[in-house]
Amino acid sequence: MTFAPVSRDEIIEAFRVRNPEHLARLRARANQVRAERVGEMVHLRGLIEISNHCCRNCLYCGVRAERREIVRYRMTIDEILSAAAKAVEYGYGTVVLQAGEDAGISDEQIAEIVAAIKERYTLAVTLSLGERPDSVFQRWCQAGADRYLLRVETTNPRLFGAIHPHTPGSGFPKTTDRAAMLRRLRSMGYEIGSGVMIGLPGQTAEDLADDLAFFQELDLDMIGTGPYLPHPRTPLGIVAELYARGGRPGSRIWEEMVQQTGFTYPVSEETVPATNIMGLTMIALTRLTCPEANIPSTTAIATLDGRYGRISGLQSGANVIMPNLTPMRYRPLYEIYPNKAAKNEEARETHEIALRQIAEANRIPGVGPGGRVRR
Ligand code: SAH
DSSP, rough: OOOOOHHHHHHHHHHEEEEHHHHHHHHHHHHHHHHHHHEEEEEEEEEEEEOOOSOOTTTTTTTOOTTTSSSBOOOOOHHHHHHHHHHHTTTEEEEEEOEEEEEEEHHHHHHHHHHHHHOOOOOOEEEEEOOOOOOHHHHHHTTTTTEOOOBBBBBBBBHHHSSSSSOTOOOOOSSSOOHHHHHHHHHHHHEEOOEEEEEOOOOOOOHHHHHHHHHHHHHHHHHEEEEEOOTTSSSSHHHHHHHTTHHHHSSHHHHHHHHHHHHSEEEEEEEEOHHHHHHHHHHHHHHHHTSSSSOOOOOHHHOOTTTTTTHHHTTTTTEOOOOOOOOOTGGOOOEEEEEEEETTHHHHHHHHHHHHHHHHOEEEEEOOOOOOOHH
Protein backbone atom coordinates (compact mmCIF):
# COMPACT_ATOMS: atom_id res chain seq x y z
CA MET A 1 0.00 0.00 0.00
CA THR A 2 1.26 3.50 -0.66
CA PHE A 3 0.34 6.56 1.30
CA ALA A 4 -0.38 10.00 0.03
CA PRO A 5 2.38 12.30 1.27
CA VAL A 6 1.36 14.76 3.90
CA SER A 7 0.53 18.24 2.61
CA ARG A 8 1.68 21.57 4.00
CA ASP A 9 -1.92 22.47 4.87
CA GLU A 10 -2.31 19.25 6.80
CA ILE A 11 0.89 19.97 8.75
CA ILE A 12 -0.20 23.47 9.65
CA GLU A 13 -3.63 22.26 10.71
CA ALA A 14 -2.09 19.60 12.94
CA PHE A 15 0.01 22.14 14.85
CA ARG A 16 -2.62 24.86 14.87
CA VAL A 17 -5.95 23.11 15.42
CA ARG A 18 -4.54 20.24 17.52
CA ASN A 19 -7.67 18.10 17.27
CA PRO A 20 -6.88 15.01 19.41
CA GLU A 21 -8.68 12.45 17.19
CA HIS A 22 -7.09 13.85 14.08
CA LEU A 23 -3.64 13.75 15.68
CA ALA A 24 -4.21 10.15 16.81
CA ARG A 25 -5.05 9.20 13.21
CA LEU A 26 -1.89 10.93 11.96
CA ARG A 27 0.22 8.97 14.45
CA ALA A 28 -1.42 5.69 13.44
CA ARG A 29 -0.75 6.47 9.77
CA ALA A 30 2.88 7.27 10.57
CA ASN A 31 3.20 4.03 12.54
CA GLN A 32 2.01 2.09 9.50
CA VAL A 33 4.45 3.87 7.19
CA ARG A 34 7.22 3.14 9.70
CA ALA A 35 6.32 -0.58 9.66
CA GLU A 36 6.34 -0.71 5.86
CA ARG A 37 9.45 1.32 5.25
CA VAL A 38 11.84 0.57 8.11
CA GLY A 39 10.28 -2.48 9.76
CA GLU A 40 9.92 -3.64 13.35
CA MET A 41 13.49 -3.23 14.60
CA VAL A 42 14.24 -0.48 17.08
CA HIS A 43 17.88 0.49 16.71
CA LEU A 44 19.72 1.27 19.91
CA ARG A 45 22.34 4.01 19.99
CA GLY A 46 24.38 4.26 23.15
CA LEU A 47 24.63 7.94 24.06
CA ILE A 48 27.86 9.03 25.76
CA GLU A 49 27.86 12.64 26.93
CA ILE A 50 31.62 13.10 26.90
CA SER A 51 31.85 16.69 28.20
CA ASN A 52 29.56 19.44 29.45
CA HIS A 53 32.09 22.22 28.86
CA CYS A 54 30.86 24.67 26.24
CA CYS A 55 32.08 27.94 24.81
CA ARG A 56 28.69 28.90 23.34
CA ASN A 57 25.78 30.72 24.88
CA CYS A 58 22.70 29.22 23.24
CA LEU A 59 19.80 30.87 25.05
CA TYR A 60 17.92 27.62 25.72
CA CYS A 61 20.72 25.38 26.91
CA GLY A 62 21.49 24.54 30.55
CA VAL A 63 25.22 24.02 29.93
CA ARG A 64 25.76 27.36 28.15
CA ALA A 65 29.12 29.03 28.87
CA GLU A 66 27.67 31.80 31.03
CA ARG A 67 26.44 29.32 33.62
CA ARG A 68 29.64 29.65 35.61
CA GLU A 69 27.98 28.11 38.70
CA ILE A 70 27.67 24.60 37.30
CA VAL A 71 30.22 21.82 37.76
CA ARG A 72 31.93 20.94 34.51
CA TYR A 73 33.32 17.52 33.59
CA ARG A 74 35.19 15.94 30.73
CA MET A 75 35.39 12.15 30.36
CA THR A 76 38.80 10.55 29.92
CA ILE A 77 39.50 8.32 26.94
CA ASP A 78 39.42 5.28 29.24
CA GLU A 79 36.02 6.26 30.59
CA ILE A 80 34.72 6.72 27.04
CA LEU A 81 36.09 3.34 25.97
CA SER A 82 34.47 1.60 28.96
CA ALA A 83 31.15 3.23 28.09
CA ALA A 84 31.57 2.00 24.50
CA ALA A 85 32.32 -1.49 25.88
CA LYS A 86 28.91 -1.39 27.56
CA ALA A 87 27.28 -0.60 24.23
CA VAL A 88 28.90 -3.75 22.84
CA GLU A 89 27.88 -5.78 25.88
CA TYR A 90 24.26 -4.69 25.50
CA GLY A 91 24.26 -5.48 21.78
CA TYR A 92 24.03 -1.91 20.45
CA GLY A 93 25.33 -1.19 16.96
CA THR A 94 26.20 2.46 17.49
CA VAL A 95 27.62 4.89 20.00
CA VAL A 96 26.90 8.60 19.88
CA LEU A 97 29.55 10.90 21.35
CA GLN A 98 27.89 14.14 22.34
CA ALA A 99 29.24 17.23 24.13
CA GLY A 100 29.15 20.97 24.37
CA GLU A 101 31.54 22.82 22.10
CA ASP A 102 34.48 22.08 24.36
CA ALA A 103 37.72 23.80 23.39
CA GLY A 104 39.47 21.73 26.06
CA ILE A 105 39.36 18.53 24.00
CA SER A 106 41.51 18.96 20.92
CA ASP A 107 40.32 17.90 17.47
CA GLU A 108 43.15 15.39 17.45
CA GLN A 109 42.04 13.88 20.77
CA ILE A 110 38.55 13.34 19.36
CA ALA A 111 40.11 11.69 16.30
CA GLU A 112 42.09 9.40 18.62
CA ILE A 113 38.99 8.47 20.60
CA VAL A 114 37.07 7.66 17.40
CA ALA A 115 39.97 5.60 16.04
CA ALA A 116 40.31 3.70 19.35
CA ILE A 117 36.60 2.81 19.38
CA LYS A 118 36.69 1.69 15.75
CA GLU A 119 39.78 -0.38 16.35
CA ARG A 120 38.47 -2.23 19.39
CA TYR A 121 34.79 -2.63 18.69
CA THR A 122 32.41 -3.24 15.83
CA LEU A 123 30.41 -0.09 16.38
CA ALA A 124 29.21 2.71 14.18
CA VAL A 125 30.36 6.03 15.64
CA THR A 126 28.13 9.07 15.53
CA LEU A 127 29.47 12.46 16.58
CA SER A 128 27.34 15.29 17.97
CA LEU A 129 29.90 17.92 18.90
CA GLY A 130 28.47 21.09 17.39
CA GLU A 131 29.82 23.31 14.64
CA ARG A 132 33.39 22.81 13.41
CA PRO A 133 35.46 23.78 10.39
CA ASP A 134 35.36 21.38 7.43
CA SER A 135 38.98 20.37 7.95
CA VAL A 136 38.07 19.03 11.40
CA PHE A 137 35.02 17.16 10.13
CA GLN A 138 37.27 15.61 7.49
CA ARG A 139 39.85 14.58 10.05
CA TRP A 140 37.19 12.86 12.20
CA CYS A 141 35.76 11.11 9.17
CA GLN A 142 39.25 9.81 8.30
CA ALA A 143 39.58 8.58 11.88
CA GLY A 144 36.47 6.46 11.28
CA ALA A 145 33.44 8.51 12.32
CA ASP A 146 30.39 7.31 10.41
CA ARG A 147 27.65 9.81 11.18
CA TYR A 148 27.22 13.41 12.33
CA LEU A 149 24.30 14.91 14.21
CA LEU A 150 23.79 18.65 14.07
CA ARG A 151 20.32 19.92 14.74
CA VAL A 152 19.38 23.13 12.97
CA GLU A 153 17.10 23.75 16.00
CA THR A 154 14.75 25.80 13.77
CA THR A 155 14.91 26.68 10.08
CA ASN A 156 13.48 30.13 10.79
CA PRO A 157 16.65 32.24 10.34
CA ARG A 158 15.47 35.06 12.58
CA LEU A 159 14.48 32.76 15.42
CA PHE A 160 17.76 30.83 14.99
CA GLY A 161 19.69 34.08 15.28
CA ALA A 162 17.71 35.11 18.36
CA ILE A 163 18.59 31.94 20.30
CA HIS A 164 22.18 31.59 19.10
CA PRO A 165 24.04 34.77 20.01
CA HIS A 166 27.36 35.40 18.35
CA THR A 167 30.21 35.38 20.84
CA PRO A 168 32.52 38.26 20.00
CA GLY A 169 36.18 37.30 20.01
CA SER A 170 35.36 33.59 19.83
CA GLY A 171 36.79 33.16 16.37
CA PHE A 172 33.47 31.74 15.15
CA PRO A 173 32.01 33.10 11.92
CA LYS A 174 29.30 35.66 12.61
CA THR A 175 26.61 33.75 10.80
CA THR A 176 26.35 30.03 10.47
CA ASP A 177 24.58 28.04 7.82
CA ARG A 178 23.97 24.65 9.37
CA ALA A 179 22.12 23.39 6.29
CA ALA A 180 25.21 24.03 4.17
CA MET A 181 27.37 22.42 6.86
CA LEU A 182 25.18 19.29 6.78
CA ARG A 183 25.43 19.09 2.99
CA ARG A 184 29.21 19.28 3.22
CA LEU A 185 29.26 16.62 5.93
CA ARG A 186 27.31 14.33 3.62
CA SER A 187 29.69 14.92 0.73
CA MET A 188 32.59 13.97 3.01
CA GLY A 189 30.95 10.58 3.53
CA TYR A 190 29.02 11.01 6.77
CA GLU A 191 25.44 9.93 7.26
CA ILE A 192 23.80 13.14 8.39
CA GLY A 193 21.27 13.85 11.09
CA SER A 194 19.50 16.99 12.10
CA GLY A 195 16.32 18.13 13.78
CA VAL A 196 14.55 20.89 15.64
CA MET A 197 12.99 21.76 18.96
CA ILE A 198 9.23 22.20 19.12
CA GLY A 199 7.52 25.02 20.99
CA LEU A 200 10.31 27.57 21.16
CA PRO A 201 8.85 30.96 22.18
CA GLY A 202 7.50 32.55 19.00
CA GLN A 203 7.77 29.38 16.89
CA THR A 204 4.65 28.86 14.77
CA ALA A 205 2.95 26.03 12.87
CA GLU A 206 4.34 27.53 9.63
CA ASP A 207 7.85 27.39 11.04
CA LEU A 208 7.44 23.67 11.81
CA ALA A 209 6.04 23.06 8.31
CA ASP A 210 9.17 24.75 6.94
CA ASP A 211 11.31 22.50 9.16
CA LEU A 212 9.65 19.40 7.72
CA ALA A 213 10.17 20.66 4.16
CA PHE A 214 13.82 21.17 5.04
CA PHE A 215 14.16 17.58 6.38
CA GLN A 216 12.79 16.33 3.10
CA GLU A 217 14.89 18.60 0.93
CA LEU A 218 18.10 17.49 2.62
CA ASP A 219 16.93 13.87 2.54
CA LEU A 220 18.28 13.49 6.07
CA ASP A 221 19.37 10.06 7.26
CA MET A 222 18.49 10.74 10.91
CA ILE A 223 15.95 13.20 12.30
CA GLY A 224 15.69 13.95 16.01
CA THR A 225 13.05 16.33 17.29
CA GLY A 226 11.58 17.01 20.69
CA PRO A 227 9.66 19.54 22.72
CA TYR A 228 11.62 22.54 23.95
CA LEU A 229 12.03 22.12 27.72
CA PRO A 230 12.61 25.44 29.46
CA HIS A 231 15.58 25.49 31.78
CA PRO A 232 14.78 28.10 34.46
CA ARG A 233 18.41 29.21 34.73
CA THR A 234 18.64 30.19 31.06
CA PRO A 235 17.45 33.35 29.30
CA LEU A 236 14.98 31.51 27.06
CA GLY A 237 13.70 29.50 30.02
CA ILE A 238 12.83 32.75 31.77
CA VAL A 239 10.92 33.98 28.70
CA ALA A 240 9.09 30.65 28.31
CA GLU A 241 8.06 30.54 31.95
CA LEU A 242 6.81 34.09 31.90
CA TYR A 243 4.77 33.26 28.78
CA ALA A 244 3.40 30.10 30.42
CA ARG A 245 2.30 32.18 33.41
CA GLY A 246 0.33 34.48 31.11
CA GLY A 247 2.94 37.18 30.53
CA ARG A 248 2.49 38.82 27.13
CA PRO A 249 4.45 41.26 24.98
CA GLY A 250 3.42 44.84 25.68
CA SER A 251 2.99 44.32 29.43
CA ARG A 252 5.47 46.08 31.68
CA ILE A 253 6.82 42.90 33.24
CA TRP A 254 7.30 41.29 29.82
CA GLU A 255 9.22 44.23 28.42
CA GLU A 256 11.41 44.49 31.53
CA MET A 257 12.17 40.82 31.88
CA VAL A 258 12.54 39.97 28.25
CA GLN A 259 14.88 42.88 27.73
CA GLN A 260 17.13 41.48 30.46
CA THR A 261 17.30 38.11 28.73
CA GLY A 262 18.39 39.59 25.41
CA PHE A 263 15.78 37.52 23.52
CA THR A 264 14.59 39.82 20.77
CA TYR A 265 12.22 37.61 18.78
CA PRO A 266 8.52 38.59 18.73
CA VAL A 267 6.41 36.06 20.67
CA SER A 268 2.80 35.82 19.53
CA GLU A 269 -0.24 33.77 20.49
CA GLU A 270 0.59 31.59 17.49
CA THR A 271 3.39 29.93 19.47
CA VAL A 272 3.01 26.14 19.24
CA PRO A 273 2.87 24.65 22.76
CA ALA A 274 5.95 22.69 23.83
CA THR A 275 3.96 19.61 24.84
CA ASN A 276 4.44 15.90 24.42
CA ILE A 277 1.52 15.67 22.03
CA MET A 278 3.18 18.25 19.76
CA GLY A 279 6.43 16.27 20.03
CA LEU A 280 4.66 13.06 19.00
CA THR A 281 2.91 14.91 16.18
CA MET A 282 6.29 16.11 14.90
CA ILE A 283 7.64 12.53 14.98
CA ALA A 284 4.59 11.34 13.03
CA LEU A 285 4.83 14.11 10.44
CA THR A 286 8.58 13.51 10.12
CA ARG A 287 7.93 9.84 9.33
CA LEU A 288 5.25 10.76 6.77
CA THR A 289 7.56 13.31 5.17
CA CYS A 290 10.78 11.25 5.30
CA PRO A 291 9.61 7.61 5.32
CA GLU A 292 13.10 6.03 5.25
CA ALA A 293 14.82 8.13 7.88
CA ASN A 294 16.03 6.83 11.23
CA ILE A 295 13.88 8.69 13.76
CA PRO A 296 14.52 8.49 17.51
CA SER A 297 11.93 8.54 20.24
CA THR A 298 13.92 11.24 22.01
CA THR A 299 14.94 11.88 25.61
CA ALA A 300 12.94 15.13 25.63
CA ILE A 301 9.74 13.13 25.08
CA ALA A 302 10.78 10.58 27.72
CA THR A 303 11.40 13.49 30.11
CA LEU A 304 7.88 14.90 29.81
CA ASP A 305 6.25 11.48 30.16
CA GLY A 306 8.53 9.00 31.93
CA ARG A 307 6.11 6.09 31.78
CA TYR A 308 4.76 6.24 28.23
CA GLY A 309 6.73 8.91 26.34
CA ARG A 310 9.31 6.63 24.73
CA ILE A 311 6.69 3.99 23.85
CA SER A 312 4.32 6.57 22.35
CA GLY A 313 7.20 7.85 20.20
CA LEU A 314 7.84 4.30 18.95
CA GLN A 315 4.14 4.03 18.10
CA SER A 316 4.09 7.37 16.27
CA GLY A 317 6.75 6.70 13.65
CA ALA A 318 10.03 6.46 15.59
CA ASN A 319 12.39 3.48 15.11
CA VAL A 320 15.38 4.43 17.27
CA ILE A 321 16.11 4.76 21.01
CA MET A 322 19.24 6.35 22.41
CA PRO A 323 19.86 4.84 25.86
CA ASN A 324 22.23 6.91 27.95
CA LEU A 325 25.59 5.26 28.75
CA THR A 326 27.17 8.27 30.44
CA PRO A 327 28.69 7.20 33.79
CA MET A 328 26.35 7.80 36.70
CA ARG A 329 28.49 10.48 38.34
CA TYR A 330 28.37 12.71 35.25
CA ARG A 331 24.75 12.19 34.30
CA PRO A 332 23.15 14.92 36.40
CA LEU A 333 25.79 17.37 35.16
CA TYR A 334 24.80 17.15 31.49
CA GLU A 335 21.68 19.08 32.36
CA ILE A 336 20.76 20.74 29.07
CA TYR A 337 17.24 20.91 30.52
CA PRO A 338 15.86 20.05 33.99
CA ASN A 339 14.73 16.57 35.12
CA LYS A 340 16.25 14.96 32.06
CA ALA A 341 15.12 11.34 31.75
CA ALA A 342 17.51 8.71 33.18
CA LYS A 343 19.27 11.37 35.24
CA ASN A 344 20.04 9.01 38.12
CA GLU A 345 20.26 5.61 36.51
CA GLU A 346 23.11 3.20 35.99
CA ALA A 347 23.69 2.29 32.34
CA ARG A 348 22.42 -1.23 32.91
CA GLU A 349 19.13 0.01 34.31
CA THR A 350 18.69 2.44 31.42
CA HIS A 351 19.37 -0.46 29.08
CA GLU A 352 16.84 -2.74 30.73
CA ILE A 353 14.19 -0.04 30.67
CA ALA A 354 14.81 0.48 26.93
CA LEU A 355 14.35 -3.25 26.29
CA ARG A 356 11.10 -3.28 28.27
CA GLN A 357 9.81 -0.28 26.34
CA ILE A 358 10.61 -1.96 23.02
CA ALA A 359 8.74 -5.09 24.14
CA GLU A 360 5.82 -3.02 25.35
CA ALA A 361 5.60 -1.36 21.95
CA ASN A 362 5.53 -4.87 20.38
CA ARG A 363 8.80 -4.36 18.59
CA ILE A 364 12.19 -6.02 18.48
CA PRO A 365 15.66 -4.68 19.39
CA GLY A 366 17.74 -3.82 16.33
CA VAL A 367 20.78 -5.80 15.25
CA GLY A 368 23.76 -4.45 13.34
CA PRO A 369 24.78 -0.82 12.88
CA GLY A 370 21.28 0.29 11.88
CA GLY A 371 22.36 2.78 9.24
CA ARG A 372 20.05 4.42 6.74
CA VAL A 373 18.63 1.87 4.33
CA ARG A 374 17.70 3.21 0.91
CA ARG A 375 15.05 1.34 -0.99
N1 SAH B 1 26.66 20.95 21.48
C1 SAH B 1 26.04 20.00 20.57
C2 SAH B 1 25.05 19.08 21.30
C3 SAH B 1 23.87 19.80 21.89
S1 SAH B 1 22.78 18.87 22.92
C4 SAH B 1 25.35 20.78 19.47
O1 SAH B 1 25.15 21.99 19.64
O2 SAH B 1 25.01 20.21 18.44
C5 SAH B 1 21.73 18.11 21.74
C6 SAH B 1 20.39 18.75 21.48
O3 SAH B 1 19.64 18.93 22.66
C7 SAH B 1 20.45 20.14 20.88
O4 SAH B 1 20.74 20.10 19.52
C8 SAH B 1 19.05 20.69 21.19
O5 SAH B 1 18.16 20.47 20.10
C9 SAH B 1 18.61 19.86 22.39
N2 SAH B 1 18.37 20.76 23.53
C10 SAH B 1 19.24 21.58 24.14
N3 SAH B 1 18.63 22.31 25.10
C11 SAH B 1 17.34 21.93 25.10
C12 SAH B 1 16.19 22.30 25.85
N4 SAH B 1 16.26 23.23 26.81
N5 SAH B 1 15.02 21.70 25.58
C13 SAH B 1 14.94 20.75 24.62
N6 SAH B 1 15.98 20.36 23.87
C14 SAH B 1 17.17 20.93 24.11
